[in-house]
Structure formats: structure tokens, C-alpha cells
Amino acid sequence: MDEMLTSNQYKVLETMYDHTVMIGDSTYCPLSQSEVAKKLGLSRPMVNKFFSDLKKAGYIEMIVRGKWRLSGKASEMLRVTRKL
Numbered sequence: 001m002d003e004m005l006t007s008n009q010y011k012v013l014e015t016m017y018d019h020t021v022m023i024g025d026s027t028y029c030p031l032s033q034s035e036v037a038k039k040l041g042l043s044r045p046m047v048n049k050f051f052s053d054l055k056k057a058g059y060i061e062m063i064v065r066g067k068w069r070l071s072g073k074a075s076e077m078l079r080v081t082r083k084l
Contacts, residue, residue: 003057011040012050013059016070017078028069 005013015036016029031039037047051068054060059074070078 009050013074028063028067
């Protein structure tokens with residue numbers, strides 16, 4: 001996947017960003033892929049593919065099975081684009 005995100009991939013990142021929580025000095029998004037899919041009105045298999053692509057591109061990281069966090073790359077991109 002190149003640096004261009006589809007609008008749905010961006011929405012997945014945005015949803016994760018909006019629901020990210022901090023515990024101690026660690027952050028993560030407590031939403032499951034199914035919950036992200038439901039919030040966005042997308043199918044779970046589609047969101048699963050987005051997670052896979054976003055992980056390969058360095059936008060998200062798996063902490064443990066089913067628990068994800070945004071990478072610094074994704075967090076910075078969202079901060080910048082939300083200011084526009």
C-alpha cells in the first residue's frame with residue numbers, strides 16, 4: 001500500500017484516534033474490528049482488510065491479539081489533517 005489512503009481507511013484511523021485511551025504511559029484503542037465496522041457502517045471483512053493494510057503501511061500496531069494502537073505516523077498525520 002502506498003502513502004495514499006482511501007477515505008474509508010482514513011475513517012478507520014480517525015475512529016481509532018477518537019477512541020484511543022491512555023493507561024499509564026501506554027495508549028491503545030479498545031474498539032474491536034467489529035465495533036469499528038459497526039460505527040462506520042462497513043463490513044467486518046472490509047475493516048479486517050483495512051487493518052491489515054494499515055499495519056503493513058505502518059499506521060497501526062498490534063499490541064496483543066485484538067488490541068491495536070495508532071503509530072506515531074498515524075497520530076501525527078491525523079493531527080495535521082484535522083487542522084486543515
